[in-house]
Amino acid sequence: MDTTAVILGGGYAGVMAANRLAASGRSGLEVVLVTPGPRFVERIRLHEYTAGTRADATVDYGSVLHPGVHLVRDAAAGILPDMRTVRLAAGGDLAYDYLVYAVGSAAAAAPGGALRIEHLEGAAGARRELSALPAGGRVAVVGGGFTAVETAAETAGAFPHLSVALHSASDVARTLGIPARRALVKRLGKAGVQLHTGSSVATDGDVRRNLAADVVLWCAGFAVPQLAAKAGLAVDGSGRLCLEPTLQAQGRERIYGAGDAAVIAGPDYAYLRMCCAAALPMGADAAGNILRAVDGMPGVRHNSGFRGVCISLGRSDAVVQFLAADDSPARLHLHGRTAAVQKEIICRMTLRWIRGEAKRSGAYTWPTGPKVPTTTPAARSVHLME
Structure with missing residues (x-):
């Protein structure tokens, strides 16, 4: 059958x-x-596409899918x-x-005047608006997660004639270890990103007016x-x-x-x-x-776990935080050009893993997760999470 x-x-x-x-x-x-969508979107590269440092963040589905898959658009x-x-x-x-x-x-709902870049269409619109800004134009990136950090740094590097600020209600990249987070904050400043933390962004009315910005890129939260x-x-x-x-x-x-x-x-x-x-x-x-x-x-x-997380800070800088299987930060981290090379390798390998699976089922393997006792309630029954 x-x-x-x-x-x-x-x-x-x-x-x-x-x-x-x-x-x-x-x-x-x-x-x-x-x-x-007509093409596969490399979402991990959308911050590059937004800033104009990458010509395209998509590949043809035919290049990543097994030929036996029936594609319904x-x-x-x-x-x-x-x-x-x-x-x-x-x-x-x-x-x-x-x-x-x-x-x-997708990104959480953005207030009036803000642009979401988590999908190709939004990234394309933001790319056009950034390119049209004159010297001295002001760009605000809202969010404290990795996407916001990468977008702010990439934008500052691609548009040195613009003023780029990152707004976060809390510390940025909170899940990193303290040494890695300190390095990241320092290197954001070196990249030309003004960092504003500790206060929420007012979302009533036009957020561009609230932040005194010409373009607002919304990278806060996901839905x-x-x-x-x-x-x-x-x-x-x-x-x-x-x-x-x-x-x-x-x-x-x-x-x-x-x-x-x-x-x-x-x-x-x-x-x-x-x-x-x-x-x-x-x-x-x-x-x-x-x-x-x-x-x-x-x-x-x-059963899956983590080994590290790579945060790009432009084309020649990044921070790599090594992780335990449960995503908790290890003591070791890298930063600088070496970390940027590592980030690029991981991005390229992502497509290779997908394409490798199209050639041989089971080709893709991954790190194992933290050890879980088989007698825990989660192994026998599952409950809703708030």
Whole structure:
């Protein structure tokens, strides 16, 4: 009997899942990837594209997908779990035997006058506005996370004639170790970024007026599509699909989740953050457990961890923070040109990992996570997270 696996979302998690399934060579397995975009977007490079230091942040789907994947350029308008059906925005339904929910995330709603750059369209608009600013123009980047830091530094380096300020309600890059964070702050100043921390940005009215800026780039917080919640699936307080450790949706053995729009509920997985480094292993493991289900085998518990995080500070500078498996900072960090080279290597390797999986199912491997006692409640049952 033929089996259809539908993947919602053409980002890192979705493409990795599609490739692992399609390259497995299972007889009768049809793999369908649903994504509205015409090209694969390297979201980890959007800050470069925004600043104009990279000509393009996309690649053709044909260069990253297994040729057996059926690509549907559309968005999911709804999921009907009891009918095992996805309703498409352009009309029509897709039936599935297994579903991978990998619809990703977007920046939180931005106030009037601010530009969001987490998707290609927003980055393209910001790129045009930055390029049009005259000498002395003022740019404000809002947010304290890695995306905000990278965007501010990249913009300052690409437009030395502009004044670039980074506004954060708290310390920037708070998850880094103290030495790495000190190095990052120092190097932001060296890059020409004015740092303003400790006060929230007023969002009433036009935020450009509030920040005395000509262009405001909004990199504060992330939100996920509410597709899972509208389908009646178990979600957390942010609307992320709640998963069992096998990456199956709670109470739905035919639905799996991966990437930013899904969360493995319970304290054992609280260390996993919304990032490419977590999305790729989740996509691969979700596909692997679908293959096990097709073969009549039980799924395995997801196990992934971290080894480091690289934050670019322009084309010739960066900070690399080495990490324990649970994402806690180790004592060692790198900065400067060596760190910038390491950051570029990781960005290039990301596409190589995806393409390698398209050639051989199971080619992609990743660091293991922290040790988890098998007797903990999370290993037996899963509870909703606030």
